[in-house]
Amino acid sequence: MALTVDNRNMFSNIDEINSDRSTWNLKAKIIRLWQVSDFNRPNVPFSVEMVLMDSDGAKIHATIKKTLIYKFKHDLIEGKVYSFENLGVASNNGGYRTTHHPYKLNFQFGSFVQRLSNCDIVKSPFTFVPIAEVVGGLYDTDFLVDVIGFLTEIGQEREITNQNGSTTKLNVISLEADGHKLQCTLFGPYVDELNTFVGAGDLNNAVERIDICPTFVKNFESIIDFSRPVSIRNSNHRQADALLKCRKGVWYLTGGFKVANIFGFKKPTNVFLDFQFKDNQFVMIQKRGGKTSPVVKSVGDKTPVIILSSDEDDDDHEDDDDDDEDDDHDEDDDDDDDNEDEDDNEDDDDDMLQFLHVSKNNSMHADEDDLLRHYNFDIKITESMAYTKQVLHFPNKTSKHVLPAKQDNILMRDVSSGRVISCTIITSSRYKNERYLGDGWYQFKDEFKLNPGDVLKCSIENPPQYMNVMIIRAASP
Numbered sequence: 001m002a003l004t005v006d007n008r009n010m011f012s013n014i015d016e017i018n019s020d021r022s023t024w025n026l027k028a029k030i031i032r033l034w035q036v037s038d039f040n041r042p043n044v045p046f047s048v049e050m051v052l053m054d055s056d057g058a059k060i061h062a063t064i065k066k067t068l069i070y071k072f073k074h075d076l077i078e079g080k081v082y083s084f085e086n087l088g089v090a091s092n093n094g095g096y097r098t099t100h101h102p103y104k105l106n107f108q109f110g111s112f113v114q115r116l117s118n119c120d121i122v123k124s125p126f127t128f129v130p131i132a133e134v135v136g137g138l139y140d141t142d143f144l145v146d147v148i149g150f151l152t153e154i155g156q157e158r159e160i161t162n163q164n165g166s167t168t169k170l171n172v173i174s175l176e177a178d179g180h181k182l183q184c185t186l187f188g189p190y191v192d193e194l195n196t197f198v199g200a201g202d203l204n205n206a207v208e209r210i211d212i213c214p215t216f217v218k219n220f221e222s223i224i225d226f227s228r229p230v231s232i233r234n235s236n237h238r239q240a241d242a243l244l245k246c247r248k249g250v251w252y253l254t255g256g257f258k259v260a261n262i263f264g265f266k267k268p269t270n271v272f273l274d275f276q277f278k279d280n281q282f283v284m285i286q287k288r289g290g291k292t293s294p295v296v297k298s299v300g301d302k303t304p305v306i307i308l309s310s311d312e313d314d315d316d317h318e319d320d321d322d323d324d325e326d327d328d329h330d331e332d333d334d335d336d337d338d339n340e341d342e343d344d345n346e347d348d349d350d351d352m353l354q355f356l357h358v359s360k361n362n363s364m365h366a367d368e369d370d371l372l373r374h375y376n377f378d379i380k381i382t383e384s385m386a387y388t389k390q391v392l393h394f395p396n397k398t399s400k401h402v403l404p405a406k407q408d409n410i411l412m413r414d415v416s417s418g419r420v421i422s423c424t425i426i427t428s429s430r431y432k433n434e435r436y437l438g439d440g441w442y443q444f445k446d447e448f449k450l451n452p453g454d455v456l457k458c459s460i461e462n463p464p465q466y467m468n469v470m471i472i473r474a475a476s477p
Contacts, residue, residue, distance in 0.1 A: 014058035017089060017103055024105065025085040027116065028052035031059070031125035032098070033078040038066075039417055042164060045069055050076070051098050052084070052105070057123040061098045062087065062105040072107055081119045085112040095420070097143045132180040135463045147182060149175030153243065154254045155376070157191060160457050160470040162416050168470070172375060172459065183375060183462030187415070210242060210253035217244070217251045220275065230280040232273060238262065374401045375464075379456040381474075385445065386452050391426070391436040399435040402460055410460075412437070412444050415470045421447070423467075444469075 011025045032051040038044040048064040062084075064072050076082070088106040092099070126146045133139050134147060153174035159167050169191035175182045186194055217224065229241035230253065240262045242253040263284075273282040374397045384390040394403065403410075403425065413420045423440030450456075453474025460467045 011083065013056055014052065014054045014060045014101065015056065017060060017101070017105070019089060019091070019103065021089070023086045023088055023108075025083070026052070026054060026087070027081065027083050027119070028054045028060075029081045029121040029125075030076060030078050033076060042166070048073060048076075049098075050078075051125075053121060053123065053125055055121050055123070058101070059099040059127075060101045060103065060105060061092060062107065064107040068107055068109060071109070072111075072113060075113050075115070077115075081116045081121055083112075083114045083116055086110050095142050096418075100143060130180075131175065131177045131182045135180055135182055137463070141465060147175060147177075147184075149177035149182065152176045152181070154194070154245070156245075157195075158376075158457075160415070161472050163471060163473065164416075168415070170459065170470075174462075181462070185459050185461055185468055210259065212252055216275075217246075223278070225280055228280055230282060232259070232282045232284050234263070234284050374398045375460045375462065377458050379458060381445075381450050381452055381454040381456070383452045386450055386454075389442065391438055392441045392456075393434070393436040396433045398460070399433040402462075402464055403435060404464070405432070407464065410437070410464060411466045412440060413466050413468050414444075414448065415468050419447070420466075 011027050014026060014028065017024050017026070029052065030050050031053045033048070034050075035048050036046045038046040046066055048069055050062050050064075051059055052062055053059045084105075086108060088108050088111075089103050090106055092102055092104040126148075128146050128148050129139055131147055131149055134145060139145060151173060155172035157169060157171045160170055161167050168188050171186050171191045171194060173184050173186060173194065175184060224244070226244055229243050231239055231241055233239050240259050242259060245252055245254050273284055275282055374395070377395050377398060379392060382390070385392065408425050410423055410425055411420050412423045421440050421444045423444070424438040426436055426438045428434035428436070444450075448471060450471070451474060455472040455474075457470040457472060458467055459469075
């Protein structure tokens with residue numbers, strides 16, 4: 001007589017999963033859960049994807065195919081712990097892999113899922129990779145990556161039109177850590193999350209937004225260059241840049257993390273920004289002991305000063321408006337004042353006053369545009385580009401400021417489909433900043449059937465390994 005053993009209660013660790021068995025049982029937490037839409041029918045799900053993590057912190061990817069979504073979708077919640085039984089196993093190959101595990105799991109009709117309400121897995125779901133490793137080209141780009149850093153810049157939010165006529169929000173942010181900078185492109189709901197995060201003004205989590213007096217822009221809009229960052233300088237002739245932004249009619253500066261970092265502000269600090277009437281320049285004046293002696297010029301009834309204060313002074317804003325029209329809050333300003341702050345901390349832990357002046361020899365160069373804009377550009381398809389072997393040229397400033405001199409390849413990614421095509425970058429022999437796409441570009445334009453009048457909205461990532469492209473189709477005649 002044959003004996004059978006019921007292994008329903010035999011659970012394996014994720015690191016033990018391999019191809020020696022066709023099915024596996026495990027207990028794990030769903031740390032990421034998302035739905036992939038059908039390419040041709042965006043409202044129809046194609047699959048449900050997830051990343052599972054066990055109590056040892058090991059991770060593995062799992063997939064529910066379209067035909068089985070109905071069976072499991074109501075049972076699964078991100079952040080909860082489950083027992084999974086009778087999951088199939090397959091090799092983990094290809095690009096965009098969420099884990100380094102050599103295998104991945106597939107739900108089957110006979111798979112069994114049960115939530116473990118009395119069990120929790122508290123290990124961090126993140127495996128952070130240093131930004132230096134990412135930008136240095138050491139990271140295997142077949143795998144998705146977790147990064148962490150100071151949010152130093154937020155680009156201009158824009159909207160792109162998909163091939164099916166729907167629209168998608170897009171924004172580019174910058175993260176910095178240990179002297180290295182990385183740009184990340186956010187799409188769709190992640191742009192909304194970013195706006196909510198920044199708008200909350202929680203200084204325990206982010207100091208990105210620097211509020212300014214609403215009358216400042218109105219009074220000086222005729223001499224402010226809104227296409228360039230503003231420059232904030234200190235007595236050490238260090239400079240930090242911030243961007244003027246407007247959201248729902250309210251003007252503010254972005255770059256609070258960067259400003260606080262550069263000046264070494266470790267606590268709420270009041271500062272004055274003295275507008276210099278040219279080149280978007282400000283002199284930073286710190287405040288100490290409740291009294292100040294800034295040297296400020298006036299133009300009629302318009303005082304060219306922005307007063308920034310921390311969130312500890314929020315309750316005083318309304319009272320201060322009468323005395324200082326440009327009162328604001330934040331511990332920001334894009335400047336590098338580490339030494340100055342250390343000296344001030346030794347002298348006084350309370351409010352500070354130090355008048356900072358700017359040397360005329362350190363004025364901001366007129367051609368130092370906002371580098372973020374060079375990562376984003378539009379290409380309109382001409383008849384020659386559509387019907388002949390004409391190449392796709394990068395804007396000269398993109399070639400100069402974004403693409404490394406020796407870079408000879410970039411991955412062109414269609415945002416709507418996720419399709420990636422490797423393209424050769426060629427440098428013209430007559431001018432080093434004249435660079436264009438050769439092989440790969442022709443495959444891209446043919447595969448996506450580009451026509452005259454179509455517009456390619458291009459956004460290069462930092463590091464510039466990928467160029468994300470949104471195709472805006474020309475209106476039918």
